[in-house]
Amino acid sequence: MNNLYEKHLMICGATGCLASGSQSVEEALRTELEKHGIKDKFRVVMSGCPGFCEVGPIMVVYPDKVFYCRLKPKDIPEIVEKHLFGGEMVERLLYKGPDVEAPARFFDTIPFYAKQKFNVLRNSGLIDPENIDEYIMRGGYRALTRVLQMEPADICEEVKSSGLRGRGGAGFPTGLKWEFTLKEPGAKKYVVCNADEGDPGAFMDRSILEGDPHTVLEGMLVCGRTTGADEGYIYCRAEYPLAIKRLKIAIEQAEEYGLLGENILGYGFNFKINIKEGAGAFVCGEETALLASIEGKRGMPRPRPPFPAQSGLFGKPTTINNVETLANIPLIVKEGGVEEYIKIGTEGSKGTKVFALAGKVRNTGLCEVPMGITIREIIYDVGGGIKGDREFKAVQAGGPSGGCIPAELLDLPIDYDSLNKAGAIMGSGGLVVMDERTCMVDLARYFLSFTQKESCGKCTPCREGTKRMLEILNRITEGEGKAEDIDTLESLAQSIKDSSLCGLGQTSPNPVLSTIRYFRHEYEEHINDKYCRSGVCKALFNYKIDTERCTGCTACARVCPVDAITGEKKEPHEINQDLCTRCGSCIERCPENCIMITPVEKKADVSS
Amino acid sequence: MNPDTAISDVEARIDLDAVDEIVKPYYGKKEMVIPILQKVQEHYGYLPRPTMERVSYMMRIPLSRLYGVATFYAQFKLKPRGRNIIRVCKGTACHIQGSPKIAARIEEILGIETGETTDDLRFTLEEVACIGACALAPVITINNEPYGRLTADKVQNILDKYQ
Numbered sequence: 073m074n075n076l077y078e079k080h081l082m083i084c085g086a087t088g089c090l091a092s093g094s095q096s097v098e099e100a101l102r103t104e105l106e107k108h109g110i111k112d113k114f115r116v117v118m119s120g121c122p123g124f125c126e127v128g129p130i131m132v133v134y135p136d137k138v139f140y141c142r143l144k145p146k147d148i149p150e151i152v153e154k155h156l157f158g159g160e161m162v163e164r165l166l167y168k169g170p171d172v173e174a175p176a177r178f179f180d181t182i183p184f185y186a187k188q189k190f191n192v193l194r195n196s197g198l199i200d201p202e203n204i205d206e207y208i209m210r211g212g213y214r215a216l217t218r219v220l221q222m223e224p225a226d227i228c229e230e231v232k233s234s235g236l237r238g239r240g241g242a243g244f245p246t247g248l249k250w251e252f253t254l255k256e257p258g259a260k261k262y263v264v265c266n267a268d269e270g271d272p273g274a275f276m277d278r279s280i281l282e283g284d285p286h287t288v289l290e291g292m293l294v295c296g297r298t299t300g301a302d303e304g305y306i307y308c309r310a311e312y313p314l315a316i317k318r319l320k321i322a323i324e325q326a327e328e329y330g331l332l333g334e335n336i337l338g339y340g341f342n343f344k345i346n347i348k349e350g351a352g353a354f355v356c357g358e359e360t361a362l363l364a365s366i367e368g369k370r371g372m373p374r375p376r377p378p379f380p381a382q383s384g385l386f387g388k389p390t391t392i393n394n395v396e397t398l399a400n401i402p403l404i405v406k407e408g409g410v411e412e413y414i415k416i417g418t419e420g421s422k423g424t425k426v427f428a429l430a431g432k433v434r435n436t437g438l439c440e441v442p443m444g445i446t447i448r449e450i451i452y453d454v455g456g457g458i459k460g461d462r463e464f465k466a467v468q469a470g471g472p473s474g475g476c477i478p479a480e481l482l483d484l485p486i487d488y489d490s491l492n493k494a495g496a497i498m499g500s501g502g503l504v505v506m507d508e509r510t511c512m513v514d515l516a517r518y519f520l521s522f523t524q525k526e527s528c529g530k531c532t533p534c535r536e537g538t539k540r541m542l543e544i545l546n547r548i549t550e551g552e553g554k555a556e557d558i559d560t561l562e563s564l565a566q567s568i569k570d571s572s573l574c575g576l577g578q579t580s581p582n583p584v585l586s587t588i589r590y591f592r593h594e595y596e597e598h599i600n601d602k603y604c605r606s607g608v609c610k611a612l613f614n615y616k617i618d619t620e621r622c623t624g625c626t627a628c629a630r631v632c633p634v635d636a637i638t639g640e641k642k643e644p645h646e647i648n649q650d651l652c653t654r655c656g657s658c659i660e661r662c663p664e665n666c667i668m669i670t671p672v673e674k675k676a677d678v679s680s
Numbered sequence: 681m682n683p684d685t686a687i688s689d690v691e692a693r694i695d696l697d698a699v700d701e702i703v704k705p706y707y708g709k710k711e712m713v714i715p716i717l718q719k720v721q722e723h724y725g726y727l728p729r730p731t732m733e734r735v736s737y738m739m740r741i742p743l744s745r746l747y748g749v750a751t752f753y754a755q756f757k758l759k760p761r762g763r764n765i766i767r768v769c770k771g772t773a774c775h776i777q778g779s780p781k782i783a784a785r786i787e788e789i790l791g792i793e794t795g796e797t798t799d800d801l802r803f804t805l806e807e808v809a810c811i812g813a814c815a816l817a818p819v820i821t822i823n824n825e826p827y828g829r830l831t832a833d834k835v836q837n838i839l840d841k842y843q
Contacts, residue, residue: 275812633833
């Protein structure tokens with residue numbers, strides 16, 4: 073029999089918090105409860121991600137909803153004594169930040185959560201992801217029982233009228249996609265869940281899988297029931313071991329409950345789900361490449377048509393949806409779901425979107441916001457502004473297929489269409505915030521080196537074109553740029569866009585085009601003045617100590633790996649430019665912010 | 681012969697029984713070749729040539745096709761790897777927070793380039809597209825143990841923990 077607990081202690085067991093040490097906090101907590109003989113009164117759960125990775129490890133105590141952050145094992149005895157026995161919050165472990173006046177409790181008062189709307193992440197952090205009962209108690213599998221009693225065409229209509237668009241990249245209407253497969257004849261069809269979240273800087277799908285795996289299974293079941301498929305595959309990155317483990321547990325439990333397998337709930341509907349682990353190839357996020365990979369081949373895309381809806385996995389009609397898209401489905405097809413769903417969002421983009429907020433923003437983590445929210449609201453209200461109060465420069469949306477959005481467009485409402493117009497894409501939802509210390513030329517170079525490496529090599533424009541573009545960008549960042557380089561980049565980019573077969577190739581020049589569009593002056597500065605104002609491209613700047621402000625604290629000299637910094641204690645220090653490798657250790661360490669980025673001075677004597 | 685696929689003396693003496701055990705449940709299922717290679721690599725640490733030949737023979741898949749698959753995916757390694765695997769995250773968030781500086785420092789300390797293994801097999805240095813711990817950027821993992829919010833000067837102490 074299930075024990076009734078006085079409190080539930082939800083420790084975030086997602087990758088972000090695990091990396092900041094939540095495992096040892098959990099162990100400390102279990103030991104402490106054991107020691108006091110109260111482990112039957114308080115339940116410890118390694119939960120899904122509450123999103124606020126910045127302040128991890130996080131523990132939320134229910135039903136009090138008290139939010140403890142930045143926990144260390146040594147904090148645990150105090151929590152047990154004061155909170156669990158004494159019923160008092162441990163104030164020093166609550167959230168504190170420049171955006172709150174007093175230490176804050178959970179959702180009520182933490183600004184990070186104030187503008188969020190939890191649809192897809194409704195269960196994440198709130199339930200034990202390894203326990204199907206908790207998912208069911210939160211209304212789980214109710215959408216499935218409803219659609220089992222409906223005609224497939226009617227379910228399809230509901231998904232269409234919700235206006236749901238694919239959350240994985242291009243934003244294709246999900247209902248329409250389902251209808252294509254539904255209308256295909258054939259007894260054998262497949263549902264494929266694309267969990268090959270490869271965009272660097274995006275981790276929302278992983279968090280959904282880790283925090284609420286059943287919602288994805290339910291989405292797949294509904295899709296199978298609608299399109300007439302009886303088998304599903306989840307193609308998940310091997311780099312996400314925890315997500316895979318939780319999916320396996322979820323599948324086992326669903327099978328045990330008769331929610332997966334033969335004759336589900338007695339309605340004569342059969343469905344089984346297999347997990348396929350990816351083996352590390354970004355291009356496998358592209359649907360035809362993904363199918364090839366499931367079939368055990370090199371993951372190379374093929375031309376469409378035929379579309380997967382006509383001839384997909386093993387040549388059978390196949391519906392491919394992304395994790396977040398499927399996680400939306402149970403909300404839409406539940407009783408009265410569509411009416412609720414379309415209340416949120418904009419004309420062309422309904423519902424919410426989960427974004428992974430990273431880079432130089434104060435509150436990094438995962439957030440779910442209504443479509444139509446502005447970039448300013450995401451960065452300054454949810455994200456708490458720029459780290460170290462530096463100046464905002466741009467935000468990269470949509471990863472290596474997307475583009476950057478500059479400060480002028482901060483008030484742009486985010487949806488599929490507005491982002492496209494600005495030269496970026498929704499993509500999977502990575503938002504990487506950049507400040508004045510991010511070099512836009514280097515950023516473009518970084519993304520291109522990524523797509524170049526991940527190009528599967530099938531199409532010449534992508535394989536060779538990105539290589540040529542990368543060579544030019546490498547030259548520019550090394551100070552060897554030529555005046556005509558910008559034009560050459562633009563013309564190469566256009567050819568690659570026009571003539572590549574798959575999405576990876578077609579979108580690979582986007583980061584270059586959008587940085588040229590909004591930050592052309594930085595390119596020009598690199599090429600003409602041989603100066604990188606952001607202090608990133610090593611050949612194009614010097615570090616210099618502002619001798620007026622230097623207090624001679626010696627912090628920089630101690631951290632310098634090549635002993636290039638000299639100076640007496642309490643006297644201004646100096647950097648020897650011949651020795652300096654521009655590793656940046658000093659500028660990170662300087663407490664006075666008095667190390668400046670300056671153009672390379674031309675030396676008077678040229679003797680070497 | 682391609683130096684990546686040449687058989688060393690050590691490899692020539694490899695016990696192939698494990699390969700047989702791994703392949704057995706998958707007889708005739710050519711689409712399972714990726715999971716098979718994943719399991720073989722898990723057992724041997726990488727994909728030695730004799731194991732590839734054995735898989736090829738048992739699965740009736742041409743060796744060339746098998747190598748085609750193995751070289752396509754970043755996960756598969758054709759050379760032995762070090763006792764400790766360092767992975768530097770090259771995700772966007774890590775990049776703009778300075779992961780290139782971290783990688784450069786590790787390369788300098790170990791005297792190897794990314795993708796290489798030290799001669800004493802103590803370390804292999806790799807990069808990974810994104811481990812999704814962007815909030816802790818820049819991040820490296822050593823044997824899957826993550827180290828976040830790194831600066832170059834912390835690297836030496838971390839490496840010293842691994843022998």
